Amino acid sequence: xxxxxxxxxxxxxxxxxxxxxxxxxxxxxxxxxxxxxxxxxxxxxxxxxxxxxxxxxxxxxxxxxxxxxxxxxxxxxxxxxxxxxxxxxxxxxxxxxxxxxxxxxxxxxxxxxxxxxxxxxxxxxxxxxxxxxxxxxxxxxxxxxxxxxxxxxxxxxxxxxxxxxxxxxxxxxxxxxxxxxxxxxxxxxxxxxxxxxxxxxxxxxxxxxxxxxxxxxxxxxxxxxxxxxxxxxxxxxxxxxxxxxxxxxxxxxxxxxxxxxxxxxxxxxxxxxxxxxxxxxxxxxxxxxxxxxxxxxxxxxxxxxxxxxxxxxxxxxxxxxxxxxxxxxxxxxxxxxxxxxxxxxxxxxxxxxxxxxxxxxxxxxxxxxxxxxxxxxxxxxxxxxxxxxxxxxxxxxxxxxxxxxxxxxxxxxxxxxxxxxxxxxxxx
Amino acid sequence: xxxxxxxxxxxxxxxxxxxxxxxxxxxxxxxxxxxxxxxxxxxxxxxxxxxxxxxxxxxxxxxxxxxxxxxxxxxxxxxxxxxxxxxxxxxxxxxxxxxxxxxxxxxxxxxxxxxxxxxxxxxxxxxxxxxxxxxxxxxxxxxxxxxxxxxxxxxxxxxxxxxxxxxxxxxxxxxxxxxxxxxxxxxxxxxxxxxxxxxxxxxxxxxxxxxxxxxxxxxxxxxxxxxxxxxxxxxxxxxxxxxxxxxxxxxxxxxxxxxxxxxxxxxxxxxxxxxxxxxxxxxxxxxxxxxxxxxxxxxxxxxxxxxxxxxxxxxxxxxxxxxxxx
Numbered sequence: 001x002x003x004x005x006x007x008x009x010x011x012x013x014x015x016x017x018x019x020x021x022x023x024x025x026x027x028x029x030x031x032x033x034x035x036x037x038x039x040x041x042x043x044x045x046x047x048x049x050x051x052x053x054x055x056x057x058x059x060x061x062x063x064x065x066x067x068x069x070x071x072x073x074x075x076x077x078x079x080x081x082x083x084x085x086x087x088x089x090x091x092x093x094x095x096x097x098x099x100x101x102x103x104x105x106x107x108x109x110x111x112x113x114x115x116x117x118x119x120x121x122x123x124x125x126x127x128x129x130x131x132x133x134x135x136x137x138x139x140x141x142x143x144x145x146x147x148x149x150x151x152x153x154x155x156x157x158x159x160x161x162x163x164x165x166x167x168x169x170x171x172x173x174x175x176x177x178x179x180x181x182x183x184x185x186x187x188x189x190x191x192x193x194x195x196x197x198x199x200x201x202x203x204x205x206x207x208x209x210x211x212x213x214x215x216x217x218x219x220x221x222x223x224x225x226x227x228x229x230x231x232x233x234x235x236x237x238x239x240x241x242x243x244x245x246x247x248x249x250x251x252x253x254x255x256x257x258x259x260x261x262x263x264x265x266x267x268x269x270x271x272x273x274x275x276x277x278x279x280x281x282x283x284x285x286x287x288x289x290x291x292x293x294x295x296x297x298x299x300x301x302x303x304x305x306x307x308x309x310x311x312x313x314x315x316x317x318x319x320x321x322x323x324x325x326x327x328x329x330x331x332x333x334x335x336x337x338x339x340x341x342x343x344x345x346x347x348x349x350x351x352x353x354x355x356x357x358x359x360x361x362x363x364x365x366x367x368x369x370x371x372x373x374x375x376x377x378x379x380x381x382x383x384x385x386x387x388x389x390x391x392x393x394x395x396x397x398x399x400x401x402x403x404x405x406x407x408x409x410x411x412x413x414x415x416x417x418x419x420x421x422x423x424x425x426x427x428x
Numbered sequence: 429x430x431x432x433x434x435x436x437x438x439x440x441x442x443x444x445x446x447x448x449x450x451x452x453x454x455x456x457x458x459x460x461x462x463x464x465x466x467x468x469x470x471x472x473x474x475x476x477x478x479x480x481x482x483x484x485x486x487x488x489x490x491x492x493x494x495x496x497x498x499x500x501x502x503x504x505x506x507x508x509x510x511x512x513x514x515x516x517x518x519x520x521x522x523x524x525x526x527x528x529x530x531x532x533x534x535x536x537x538x539x540x541x542x543x544x545x546x547x548x549x550x551x552x553x554x555x556x557x558x559x560x561x562x563x564x565x566x567x568x569x570x571x572x573x574x575x576x577x578x579x580x581x582x583x584x585x586x587x588x589x590x591x592x593x594x595x596x597x598x599x600x601x602x603x604x605x606x607x608x609x610x611x612x613x614x615x616x617x618x619x620x621x622x623x624x625x626x627x628x629x630x631x632x633x634x635x636x637x638x639x640x641x642x643x644x645x646x647x648x649x650x651x652x653x654x655x656x657x658x659x660x661x662x663x664x665x666x667x668x669x670x671x672x673x674x675x676x677x678x679x680x681x682x683x684x685x686x687x688x689x690x691x692x693x694x695x696x697x698x699x700x701x702x703x704x705x706x707x708x709x710x711x712x713x714x715x716x717x718x719x720x721x722x723x724x725x726x727x728x729x730x731x732x733x734x735x736x737x738x739x740x741x742x743x744x745x746x747x748x749x750x751x752x753x754x
Contacts, residue, residue: 198638199455201555201577201612206639273556317534319554321575 008047055087055379067096150177166226310398338410583616606667
């Protein structure tokens, strides 16, 4: 099985390549990159006018299976990911039951192998039942295939336990993904605390609820000499603390989501009480957005992640206080990055792609992914950065997106996973 | 098109109207619209002194009172207002209805809409619930209090009372005392009073002053010391203490709250001698207000209740005109 991608612009941030190259794929691997490869009897994809990059890696996805199959399944979530240009997703363990033992990891991986269209790597829970009390059998989770551990959504409030998690996972070289939130400060809150919570009459989530745990976890990471990855960073000072931690030589990395650098809390005033703007961490202020953009530019921000959180229309049609947090993101990450980071903030495509491919691969130890090089897995995305489209239909089972109706640039044309076309614009 | 009334001594503004068919909050009304409602409420109030306290203005219209929170005074006030306009009223007792069976707010509202209700008056413990209705049904929605957000008719009746007693609102020093953070009454008063250029002072412990309120209302003053706040005050609006806030650590005890923010005769002497004392009710006598203040000549608490009906009649009437115009 050979596949030849012709006439596209290959962007390979790792090797600083950005030029017109053809890519030859054989038996699920990248075989060759060269100018004008001529071969007969191969399937050819014409990528003229498009960018060819390693397939995107999303390190923060909620696939909802098992437990909430009405929102998303491994099958529908991976199809949604493929439509968004992703060839690998990390699924968070807050399923029901949670991914906190070997059996749950194996179930997820087996389901993904049978029903998924792209690579799925589970993130294992850090504590049993995600209760923040007892460590999971992290060694066994690693053996079963997890790429990181996290109690995402349920921050570990006990500092001693967080310290032990960081220390213990060190011997398996597993990063600990931390959702930073002091629940005693955020309890009952539904939007950023400040102007908007006061105006709309909501309990607020102060930015300090995040920052206090960012600082704590950085300090614990130093104590434990562990590997800390802070996810969905949303505030100015969180970025500043992480920047400083990196300068101090700690093994601290982080990701941000597109909605935290595209939207601000002010959208809640514009679309009053739209529950598709109810997200945790909440949408913040312009000052926070500006600092996140700075962090992307100066590489304080390592990765861009979706925090894809599907919810049904019924759940999201409730009163704002009662509706669940979260929005879907897999199908809008790339166009939001291109429209806002590339076109508006003039951040080079190679830098954007770095945070969606090679950086996640490096941090989470996927040696054959995130790069377009001979010998690597043939996970590829082909997209046209100039093509404009209106966000309306989703492949995901859910449609809880605040970006419906938005005009964005950057259209995925093909997604190829292990040498197989898993998404093609024409077949939608 | 306006409604004809059978009464000669009773005339209503004919030319200007409200822009929206819903009343969701005073934030969304212009100064002119607020004044229109207040001016319209005046002639309605004159009806109350008649032996037959009823006009046929909204005959054939229906008003559904959808109350998700216990309320005696606001619900009764709306019901009387609607009845005095000859509208039909229906009370939805939420505890008995299908809401208890898990029916969603939108489904409940659509059911009511299918019954061709012209108005839905909603009281809900969550902010934004009336907005959900307004987006999903064609009936006119009136917010009778949503979460900590707004209680527009309470704001209007407070301002109506101030205007009636003082002849104006502009330039008056109005002190709002108590739990501003969780108060929809405070927010509606803030919007209405600032639009009519009153000088508003918010007074309460820092734990009960909402964050960034100074950014939204730069002209509003914040004072934690009640004696200082009351100096030269023309009006003081005392908010009800919610006892459960003590458990949430907003203040250490009801006793200390009462010592610091309870309105006593002695304390009221800091204000102007003709200061008006307002309270949205129901009162905790002896806690946020002493009985001698509540029953003093300065107190207009009972008149607020009477005015509430007139203001709600004006709101129903004016919104019904928006309906027919569309």
